[in-house]
Amino acid sequence: MTGRARTVTILLAFAWLAALVLAPFLVVAKISLAEVVIGRPPFTALLEWGEGAMPPALRVNWGNYALLFGDALYLEAYLGSLRLAAIATAVALAIAVPLAHAMTRAPARWRPALLVLAILPFWTSSLIRVYAWIGILGADGPLNRILQWLGIIDAPLAILNTDIGIVSGLVYSYLPFALLPVYASLVRIDPALGEAAADLGCRPLKSFFRITLPLALPGILAAGLLVFIPAVGEFVVPDLMGGSDTLMIGKTLWTEFFTNRDWPLASAATVLLVLLLVSPVVVLERRLFLRGEGRA
Amino acid sequence: MTFLSLRNVAKSFGGVTAVDGVSLDIERGEIFALLGPSGCGKTTLLRLVAGFEQPDAGAIRLDGQDIAPLPPYRRPVNMMFQSYALFPHMTVAGNIAFGLKQDRLPAGEIGARVAEVLKLVRLEGLEARKPHQLSGGQRQRVALARALAKRPKLVLLDEPLAALDRKLREETQFELLAIHRRLSLTFVIVTHDQEEAMTLAQRMAVMDRGRVAQVGAPRDVYEHPASRFVAGFIGTANLFEGTVAGQDNGLVRVQSPAAGCAVAVRHAGTLSAGTAACVAVRPEKLRLGDAGCDNGFAATVEEVAFRGEATLCRARLATGHALTLSLPNRARAGGDAPRAGAAVRIGFAADDAVLLTS
Structure with a gap:
């Protein structure tokens, strides 16, 4: 690529990010500093244009942030989201890594079919898939029926409307996001490395942890982020599969926005969520980037 | 008694015969070359000895022991891979020490052995480098050092010089001979290059379509070819x-x-x-x-x-x-x-x- 073509490509990417990420974020940040009013829009303006007054008066309200930090409800919602998303990420990776490893070991002619199977659920609406899980995990759903029929349990397990229900839903919804990057990084590893490890006296399981896993680490970290970040802000799964006492920030946001019609507070919660998620990603991304460069 | 003995070893992949009833006797301390055109089964034969493939039929005995049922990590055999297969996330020293660590040798012993083989392949001072910081020739030496570090009974070398340019290849051939003489190990080398086989090997097997066409010292094979194929392939x-x-x-x-x-x-x-x-x-x-x-x-x-x-x-x-x-x-x-x-x-x-x- 010539220097000019590269500049144009980078500028296009920046323009895209500025228009579709930065600008909406600034709008949300602006609303987060307003006060709620009954009207349309339901918040005050940041700049007050009084009777021909120049410059216009700046009206900044930090009260929304004060409320977020002051009220235990929001803190718990943030922590609850982080906790459930972290558990779901760990479970998704624990499933995705061995599954992707098995896929790379499958005969080459089967691999495209296995990949298609992994992303096939995306062809249905996520809402329908979550509803399907409500049916599966319900008190008289197939899971409880089978477990009771096998005599493993006497009474139906209460999975729905608990944290386990939410984690199941999150893991199911985001598993493909974990599977694909892990698979992509595993499939790039030269199979001769595993043979070399075995040749030098290393047993298969140890070789997986000493050779395969470290080499797949960038892909595994990327997979973790791809699951963790959307899972933190997830609204559908906690709303449909969680209990009334489950606190996740996505659900709290929704309530503030649509039920309480408190746009400024919802916006402030959003700004905090973005800051919470972006800062560790920036650090990790740096590490991944440096790693990639070192390998070239 | 022969050191490595193959008896009627056969291997096919999905109906395609790669090795078709090969019997070979390799003596202790010799450099033996498996030579043939691509697809003749020489690499499959090497992988059968290393344990990466299981023979469909036949016996593989090393120093009197039947090694066919052993997984690769239990065989007293080390291989130098054609692609070198160096672990990219480990340093030169880490790569060489990897096999020694599997044997749970004490740290001091591992350090001494790593230093010893690094000296042998003339790579002192590069212990801390990662494979991507090395030249092709240096990587080739690390791969050789890693295969020698465990002092295996048998060293398998799969096209060890194929990735080097001509000048470096000629120098390395003589270095390989010197290393072999110093360690008095048994080397089995797979190559498609008849000059390389004749330079390095004391004896060689010329292979054609999964079978051994002729076994002998390079001079015998060259001056007394057994068939039109051998006469045409060697020289x-x-x-x-x-x-x-x-x-x-x-x-x-x-x-x-x-x-x-x-x-x-x-x-x-x-x-x-x-x-x-x-x-x-x-x-x-x-x-x-x-x-x-x-x-x-x-x-x-x-x-x-x-x-x-x-x-x-x-x-x-x-x-x-x-x-x-x-x-x-x-x-x-x-x-x-x-x-x-x-x-x-x-x-x-x-x-x-x-x-x-x-």
């Missing part, structure tokens, strides 16, 4: 196809349409007249001028190629059959090479040709 051979016309005093006369006459060749066995046979002569055994030769032909020189130590000549007989001659350049003035278009006599002694029947 160049001028072939005169024909039928046996007669035999006396250890000389066989083969009536060859290609030569346009009977060709005399020394042969110990007895052959009945009419048997299909082939006389093979190496390019450097052909002489310009047939005075005192058992065989002589009139020919026209077509192409002359100066190659430094020798000049290659392509000459055509009246029958249309083409011969390749290699004429040594003994004088700097270069008076001994003919010009293209010259009419010459070409001759060779019956002792310098080989009779092939298969």
Whole structure:
């Protein structure tokens, strides 16, 4: 690529990010500093244009942030989201890594079919898939029926409307996001490395942890982020599969926005969520980037 | 007792036969080369010995022990991979120490052994480098050092020099010989390069389509090829196809349409007249001028190629059959090479040709 073509490509990417990420974020940040009013829009303006007054008066309200930090409800919602998303990420990776490893070991002619199977659920609406899980995990759903029929349990397990229900839903919804990057990084590893490890006296399981896993680490970290970040802000799964006492920030946001019609507070919660998620990603991304460069 | 013994080893992949009943005996301390064109089964044979493949049939015994049922991590065998297969996330020292750590050697012992093999392959000072910070030649040495570090009974080398450029390859060949002599290990080398096999190996097996075509010292295989395939694969051979016309005093006369006459060749066995046979002569055994030769032909020189130590000549007989001659350049003035278009006599002694029947 010539220097000019590269500049144009980078500028296009920046323009895209500025228009579709930065600008909406600034709008949300602006609303987060307003006060709620009954009207349309339901918040005050940041700049007050009084009777021909120049410059216009700046009206900044930090009260929304004060409320977020002051009220235990929001803190718990943030922590609850982080906790459930972290558990779901760990479970998704624990499933995705061995599954992707098995896929790379499958005969080459089967691999495209296995990949298609992994992303096939995306062809249905996520809402329908979550509803399907409500049916599966319900008190008289197939899971409880089978477990009771096998005599493993006497009474139906209460999975729905608990944290386990939410984690199941999150893991199911985001598993493909974990599977694909892990698979992509595993499939790039030269199979001769595993043979070399075995040749030098290393047993298969140890070789997986000493050779395969470290080499797949960038892909595994990327997979973790791809699951963790959307899972933190997830609204559908906690709303449909969680209990009334489950606190996740996505659900709290929704309530503030649509039920309480408190746009400024919802916006402030959003700004905090973005800051919470972006800062560790920036650090990790740096590490991944440096790693990639070192390998070239 | 032979050190590594293969008996009727067979392996096929999805109905395609890769190794077809190979039996070989490799002695302790020798460098043995498996040589053949790509797809002849030499690499599969090596992988069977390393344990990456399981034989469909046959026995593999190392130092008296049947190793066929052992997984690769239990075999006292180490391999140097064609791609080197260095662990990219480990340093040079980490790569070399990897096998020693699997044996749970004490740290001091591991350090001493790593230093020892690094010295052997002349890579001192590069312990802390990662593979991507090394040149191709240095990576090749790390791969060799890693395969030697555990002092295995048997070292397998899969095309060890194929990725190096020509100059480096020639130097490394002699280094490999020196290392082998110093450690007195047994090396089995897979290569498709006949020069490499002849330089390195004390004995070699020439393979063709999953079978062993001939086993012997490089000189034996070169001067006494057992078949047309071996004669053509090891070096160049001028072939005169024909039928046996007669035999006396250890000389066989083969009536060859290609030569346009009977060709005399020394042969110990007895052959009945009419048997299909082939006389093979190496390019450097052909002489310009047939005075005192058992065989002589009139020919026209077509192409002359100066190659430094020798000049290659392509000459055509009246029958249309083409011969390749290699004429040594003994004088700097270069008076001994003919010009293209010259009419010459070409001759060779019956002792310098080989009779092939298969």
